[in-house]
Amino acid sequence: MTYLQKLASDTAQHFLKTYGRSPRWIVAAPGRVNVIGEHTDYNDGFVLPTAIERYAVMAADKAPGTAIQIRDVSGVEPAVIDLSAPVKPGTPKWSNYPRGVIAGMLERGMTPGGLDVLLNSTVPLGGGLSSSASLEVCTATLIEAVTGRTLVPVEKALLCQKAEHEFAGVPCGIMDQFISVMGRQNNLLLLDCRSRETQLVPMNDPAVSLLIANSNVKHELANGEYARRRAQCETAAKILGVSSLRDASPEALENARGRMDDVVFRRARHVIGEIERTIHAAEGIRASNWPAVGQLMYASHRSLRDDYEVSCKELDAMVEIAEQIGIKGGVFGCRMTGGGFGGCTVALVQTEVIESISEQLAAAYKKKTGIEATIFTTRPAAGATIVKGQGSPSGSPGAPIAPAGRAGQNSFATLEALDREYNGRPTSGRPANSERRCGRHRVAARQGLRYPRSYSKAASGQ
């Protein structure tokens, strides 16, 4: 039984206990981790996230009346969303994520009617692994399952993003919702935040995994500092005469050094370098060149720590410990992930020594900071999926959950639709892993980027 099947089965049992009958639908949407490409999204750059094996799951059944009632297994105050009046932001606060999504679905004529829903999420809340997007995408997937109508994936992701902007009041980018909708097992997603084009980056080698360590600290300055970083990037772009830092080269930045203050210069140096590192990392992953990818992750961390100044001593401690374990101990690379000032690190590690790495990391981090880290590992997971429902007979108590095999099918349909939307040509007939592998030269040409010789050699394994 996979992690998701077990979670879905537990959620079905919980639904039975809560509502006294079995659920007719079970849907899931994953959290995500950004492997590289930090603070590049609002600079029109690239990000390289993957869906993780941690999910928001909803089990549901029809209910009389016009209200959608969502209970959470953790026992927080339930959300009751009445569909007989226009859906507006309301209470409890967390209900605004599903409210915003449901409002968007209703606008599109997708009316689910009254529902009893049980929410069970294993994505840590507020840890930078996108529990918010997984909750939104899970809600959208439930409404799709109930109404039997599906949205084009890009539209679904944008609808969820809009819910987060307008109902939850969080001005997030597009990454979290895109990856939760479009993630695909054994793949990362290279997302161009300017054009919204996506490319799958296969990471098929089971010998390599991702290890996520939650520092379990969150320093309060995050919001104000985030706004300040954005303003500094805009200042740098203005001085460089470009609409966003995506269009600036390292040389242009160097030439303009005398015309901007040192802080603005360093912020821009991070962004311009990080966009380049993200594309290099995608190439390194395609080439299974794990040491090269690992070096890019360490370089990303140093840049976030020294130039962008969004790390903190706990994240730095975790990365230092990982670096000390090193390639000999099975760690290729490690960096802070997410906005910064706390949250998680992500490391690229050898699967077979995962346990020993986790133990060493946890012990050394505790020794250095006095804090217990929460550590788990994942392989690149599939995006949102309907685990049970859509025409399948409603299960009796304890009935087996439909296999999660639909996941692949679901996300493949998703990619076809994407290709059609952006390229006017479907992917069907092509092998699963061949989706528009836009070579680095094509991407580089489009971006005005050049690839350092040293990297080209590393990536090709010479």
Ligand code: ADP
């Ligand atoms: P992240 O997305 O990194 O986890 P956010 O601050 O964006 O952090 O989102 C966290 C918020 O999302 C929580 O404070 C809560 O309002 C909401 N949320 C996410 N998952 C759940 C859940 N399972 N139950 C209730 N609220 C949730």
Ligand code: MG
């Ligand atoms: Mg979030």
